[in-house]
Amino acid sequence: MRAVLAIVRKDLLIEWRTRETVVTTAVLGILLVTVLAVAHDPTPAAAPALVAPVVWAAVVFTGLLGVERGFLLEREQDCLGGLRGAPIDPTALYVAKLLVNVLLLSVTQAVVVPLTGLFLRVDLWHAVPSLVVVLFLGTVGFAAVATLFAFVTVRLRTRQVMLPLLVLPLLMPLLIAAVKATEAVLGPGLGTARDAVGVLVSFDVIFVTAGLLLFPAIIRD
Amino acid sequence: MRGMEWFGALASAALVAVLYVALLVAPEAVGEGAVQRILYIHAPSAFAAYGCIFVAAGASAVYLWKRSPAADRLAASAAEVGVLMCTFVLVTGSIWGRARWNAWWTPDPRLTLMLILWAIYVSYVLLRAFGGDDEEIAPYAAVVAIAGVLAIPAIRVSSRLMRGIHPSVIAPRDGGTGLADPYMRLALWGGAVAMLLVAAWLVTVRTRLERVEREVRAVRRAADAAEGVV
Amino acid sequence: MSAPALDARGIWRDFSGHPVLRGVDLTVEAGETVVLLGPNGAGKSTLLRILALLLRPRAGEIRIGGHDAGRERAEAVRRVGYLGHESGCYPDLSARENLAFYADLFGVADAVHTDELLAWTGLADAERRPLRACSRGMVQRVALARALLHRPALVLLDEPFTGLDPAATEALDARLRALRREGAAALITVHDVARAASLGTRVLILHAGRLAWTSGGAVADPAALAETYRAVTAGRG
Numbered sequence: 125m126r127a128v129l130a131i132v133r134k135d136l137l138i139e140w141r142t143r144e145t146v147v148t149t150a151v152l153g154i155l156l157v158t159v160l161a162v163a164h165d166p167t168p169a170a171a172p173a174l175v176a177p178v179v180w181a182a183v184v185f186t187g188l189l190g191v192e193r194g195f196l197l198e199r200e201q202d203c204l205g206g207l208r209g210a211p212i213d214p215t216a217l218y219v220a221k222l223l224v225n226v227l228l229l230s231v232t233q234a235v236v237v238p239l240t241g242l243f244l245r246v247d248l249w250h251a252v253p254s255l256v257v258v259l260f261l262g263t264v265g266f267a268a269v270a271t272l273f274a275f276v277t278v279r280l281r282t283r284q285v286m287l288p289l290l291v292l293p294l295l296m297p298l299l300i301a302a303v304k305a306t307e308a309v310l311g312p313g314l315g316t317a318r319d320a321v322g323v324l325v326s327f328d329v330i331f332v333t334a335g336l337l338l339f340p341a342i343i344r345d
Numbered sequence: 346m347r348g349m350e351w352f353g354a355l356a357s358a359a360l361v362a363v364l365y366v367a368l369l370v371a372p373e374a375v376g377e378g379a380v381q382r383i384l385y386i387h388a389p390s391a392f393a394a395y396g397c398i399f400v401a402a403g404a405s406a407v408y409l410w411k412r413s414p415a416a417d418r419l420a421a422s423a424a425e426v427g428v429l430m431c432t433f434v435l436v437t438g439s440i441w442g443r444a445r446w447n448a449w450w451t452p453d454p455r456l457t458l459m460l461i462l463w464a465i466y467v468s469y470v471l472l473r474a475f476g477g478d479d480e481e482i483a484p485y486a487a488v489v490a491i492a493g494v495l496a497i498p499a500i501r502v503s504s505r506l507m508r509g510i511h512p513s514v515i516a517p518r519d520g521g522t523g524l525a526d527p528y529m530r531l532a533l534w535g536g537a538v539a540m541l542l543v544a545a546w547l548v549t550v551r552t553r554l555e556r557v558e559r560e561v562r563a564v565r566r567a568a569d570a571a572e573g574v575v
Numbered sequence: 576m577s578a579p580a581l582d583a584r585g586i587w588r589d590f591s592g593h594p595v596l597r598g599v600d601l602t603v604e605a606g607e608t609v610v611l612l613g614p615n616g617a618g619k620s621t622l623l624r625i626l627a628l629l630l631r632p633r634a635g636e637i638r639i640g641g642h643d644a645g646r647e648r649a650e651a652v653r654r655v656g657y658l659g660h661e662s663g664c665y666p667d668l669s670a671r672e673n674l675a676f677y678a679d680l681f682g683v684a685d686a687v688h689t690d691e692l693l694a695w696t697g698l699a700d701a702e703r704r705p706l707r708a709c710s711r712g713m714v715q716r717v718a719l720a721r722a723l724l725h726r727p728a729l730v731l732l733d734e735p736f737t738g739l740d741p742a743a744t745e746a747l748d749a750r751l752r753a754l755r756r757e758g759a760a761a762l763i764t765v766h767d768v769a770r771a772a773s774l775g776t777r778v779l780i781l782h783a784g785r786l787a788w789t790s791g792g793a794v795a796d797p798a799a800l801a802e803t804y805r806a807v808t809a810g811r812g
Contacts, residue, residue, distance in 0.1 A: 130679035138667045141705065197665070205629050206663035206721065210680045211649040269492070276485040282475050289471060293464035294492055297499035304506050320506055327499045334495050341409040342484045344631070567593040 127212035131220035136227075138197060145193045145228050149186040153236035156182045161243040171244040176306035178244070180299055182236045183262065187229050188288055191270040194221045195278040208343065218271065218339040222332070225267040226260075233259055246310070254309040261324040262302035268331040269294050272339060298327050349550065356546040359539035363389075367532040380444040383437045389536035390433035391459060393544040397427030398462060400548065401469075402494035405487035417483045418559070420490055422551035424469045426544050431463035454504035461500050465493040479559050578641030579604045580654075580729040580760030581626060586635035588621055595621050596632070597784035603760045605728065608751065610775030611764045614808050617781045619764045620660065623733045626762065627657035640728050653681070656727035658735060662718035666707040670698035670717045673706065674724060681725040692720040695750070712743035719750065730754060730761040736770060748774075768804055772797035782808050 139145055160178045198204040207217060237259070241248035248255060273290050277283040301323035308317030367385035404420035407413060435456070442451045450456075469489045476482030581603040588596040595618040603609050613619050624630040626637060628644050628651060637644040639651040657663075664673045671693055678689050693699045696716040698709065706714050715735065722730065736744055751774065754761055765771050771778050772794040780788040780803075787807045794800050 126682070127680055130676060133679075134665070134668070134672075134676045137672065138665060141667050197667075200666060202659060202661035202663050203665055205624075205627075205657070205659065205661075206677070207680070208629055209627060209652060209655065209657055209663075210677070211653045211682075212680060272488065272492075276472075276488060280476060286468075286472060286475070290468045290489060293461050293468060294496050296461050297496060297503035300503040300506055301499075304503075319502065323499055323503050323506070330495055330499065331492075334492060338409070338488050338491065342488060344484070 125216075127210070127216035128220045128223070131207075131217060132223050135194070135197075135220065135224045139224075139228065145190050146231055149190045149228070149232045150235045152189055153182045153186045153232050154239060156185055157236055157240050157243060161240060166244065168245065172246050172310060173307075175240055175244055175246050175248075175310055176303045178240050179233075179237055179259075179306060180262070180303050182240070183229070183233060183259075183266065184292075184295070184299065186232050186236065187225075187263075187266050187270055188291065190228055190232065191225050191267065191274040192278070192283065192287065194225060194271065195275050199278060214340040214343045215336050217343065218275075218335055221274075222267050222271045222335065225271050226263050229263050229267060230260070233263070248310070251309045254314045255306070258302060258305045258309055258314070258321075258324070261305075261321070261328060262298060265298045265324060265327045265331055266295060268328065268335050269298075272331075272335045275339070275342065297323060301327070349546075349553075352542075352546050352549070356539070356542035359535070359542050363532060363536045363539040366528060366535060371528040371532045372526050378444070380441055383441050385532045385536045386540075387434060387437040387441060388533060389538075389540035390430050390437065391455075392537040393540040394427055394430035394434055394459065394462070396541055397423045397430055397544055397548065398466065398490075398494060401427055401466070401490045405490040409484060409487050409491075414480075414483075414559075417479075417487070418552050418555045419548070420487060421473055422548045422555055424466050424486075424490055425551060426547045428463060428466045428470055429547070430540070430544060431459055431466065434459045435463060452507060454501065454507075457504040457507070458497070458500050462493060462497070465489070465496070469493070479562065577605070578638065580607075580640055581762065582638040583626060584636050586622065586625060586637075587633045588618070588625060588630070589633055590621070595784055596625070599635075599781070599784070599786055601626075601762075601779070601786065603729065603762050605760050606755060606758050607776045608755050608761045608763065608774060609777045609779060610771040611762060611779050611781055612766075612768065612771050612804060613764075613781035618784050619781055620733050622781065623657070623731050623762070623764060624659065627655055627659075627731050628652055629657070653725065654728045655731060656722035656725065656729070657731045657733075658718050658722040659733045662706070662714050662721075664706055664714065664717055664721055667705050669702060669704050670696050670706065670709075670713075670720075671702060673717060674720060677721050677724050683725050688726070689724065692724060695746075696720050712739050715739060715743065716746065719747065723750075723754070726759075728759055730759055732761065732763045734764050734766060736765060736767070768801045769797045772800050780804060780807050 157178060160181060161174060164174065166174055198207065238248065270291055273287060277286045277290065280286055301320040304320040305314065305317045305324060308314055308320065314321065363385065367382055373379060401420045401423035404416045404423060408416040408420060438456050439449050442448050469486055472489060473482060473486050476485065579602050581601065583599065583601045586596050586599040587594065599622060611619055621630065625632050628648065640654045642650040644651040674689055674693055683689060696713065698713055698717060706717060719735065735747060739747065751761060763774065776793050778790040778794050778800065779786055788803060
């Protein structure tokens with residue numbers, strides 16, 4: 125536990141120093157939303173239907189960009205060796221990276237989501253609490269899978285292609301459910317999307333557990 | 346290789362027998378036309394696909410636990426054959442859909458599941474192909490195979506969330522409802538067995554081939570290293 | 576008679592199918608400074624990484640301070656400090672921040688010791704200066720401080736003198752002598768035969784994956800050592 129906090133603190137400190145991740149992902153998010161929302165130029169009637177897909181497309185692409193950095197910085201100067209040489213549980217590294225990714229992704233979302241509402245001229249305020257819940261559930265599931273596979277692909281020259289390739293099919297169920305849930309939140313209310321929320325929660329549970337179990341097996345050598 | 350030859354012969358015979366029943370003996374489904382017979386390849390392939398996928402995931406889990414190279418080879422082969430089977434399902438499903446409803450793709454939840462699984466195991470194959478050294482990439486590939494199986498429940502439920510304009514497109518097929526005639530059921534279940542045999546044979550052959558391939562790659566690398574070429 | 580700081584037996588390791596280490600046996604007692612010599616590609620770095628428990632050997636047993644690395648990994652790992660070719664320190668953080676992190680990770684409570692090591696690196700005052708902006712010699716000092724932070728009983732250093740200026744070399748020398756006085760065991764790889772002679776209480780030569788030669792004790796004559804080295808490493812093994 126202490127190890128998790130130490131690593132999280134260290135990662136956040138590095139991020140604070142360099143501001144690399146948050147800035148680049150926020151910029152990418154803004155660009156994406158601009159292209160998807162503005163270029164599409166929907167009618168006021170059609171606009172609300174676009175919010176959910178645009179938000180989640182932005183979450184996915186900014187997320188893919190963001191999770192890479194987590195393990196990339198450990199490869200510099202063999203810091204991963206430094207971590208593995210410490211008497212800590214390997215799952216602590218996974219948990220720490222997962223937490224940091226969720227945090228940084230949430231920061232990006234705090235920029236991208238309001239912007240989407242702005243461009244599509246849809247009022248999101250009334251839905252904020254439920255929206256936050258859905259975003260959180262989706263982000264945790266995304267990060268659980270993406271963090272694990274970021275570690276898998278970080279050693280590959282082809283990492284920038286392999287990461288989306290490996291992660292996107294696995295994330296399909298999460299994305300479908302997240303979009304459905306988001307649509308419900310902006311419309312009839314979260315209660316109507318019980319199935320979708322169920323998928324989100326169970327996906328989160330399954331894949332965080334999977335990450336906790338599988339990560340030590342791949343960090344071994 | 347004697348055993349393998351018998352096995353291969355058996356699998357082929359089963360397949361031929363099923364095709365005979367499927368194409369000639371089973372009556373035509375009412376109102377659907379001859380294309381409906383493609384079901385007898387379509388559904389059994391799905392059966393075999395799931396078989397391969399579960400074998401791949403299971404072997405991957407064994408590999409992560411025991412680090413046995415044999416388990417890894419089995420996983421790699423099963424995943425490849427699984428992709429092949431998934432491709433059969435998707436292609437036959439597509440042809441059937443085109444013939445029946447004039448649509449190359451139907452948002453049927455089962456087909457969506459198969460498509461996503463296809464994508465997951467294709468990514469497994471690509472990871473192995475581009476991930477470098479077999480031994481190095483093995484644990485990572487194993488994670489992909491296992492994650493694929495873990496995603497199945499979520500994919501099933503979420504695919505059902507996606508209700509398209511089409512009504513429940515493909516009538517319930519496996520499980521017996523909708524197939525009244527005993528010959529049809531024979532063709533279907535016989536087909537499942539036959540496809541499983543074919544898949545099992547392919548996996549076994551492929552696993553042995555994989556072993557030889559890896560040895561060749563290792564020898565090549567050693568030769569390069571010895572000569573000072575990296 | 577307490578357990579040796581390091582007891583490794585039968586270490587085998589392959590790389591891309593061909594063997595790099597072929598059954599290496601190695602023991603280091605407390606207070607010893609063992610120097611490992613060998614030509615490039617002999618497997619020194621690989622061996623050190625394996626002894627640092629960062630790489631798994633194909634076969635072999637390693638005991639650190641009596642603790643078996645396979646069964647009691649946490650206990651074994653705690654007793655090892657390793658510095659490889661890379662610093663293991665985050666370039667975007669300062670020396671102080673790096674050491675604070677590792678102190679946290681290893682549960683080092685002794686702030687005095689940490690501060691003392693930090694002062695030794697000469698970067699105590701550069702509060703915010705990231706290591707990226709420091710010279711190699713200074714980074715190497717921070718890296719060594721990181722390796723020594725948790726007072727390991729066994730210190731493994733892979734070519735620590737490479738790329739250091741005379742002042743930094745002197746500081747490292749002094750540090751190693753202090754370590755020996757404190758009773759820690761050290762296994763160091765160097766390139767320079769002369770340094771090996773002056774540094775070590777015992778010298779080993781690794782060639783073609785095996786320990787081809789070992790001096791009984793301290794090496795008195797550097798010239799003789801150089802001759803021995805040439806002789807031993809002449810063949811392809």
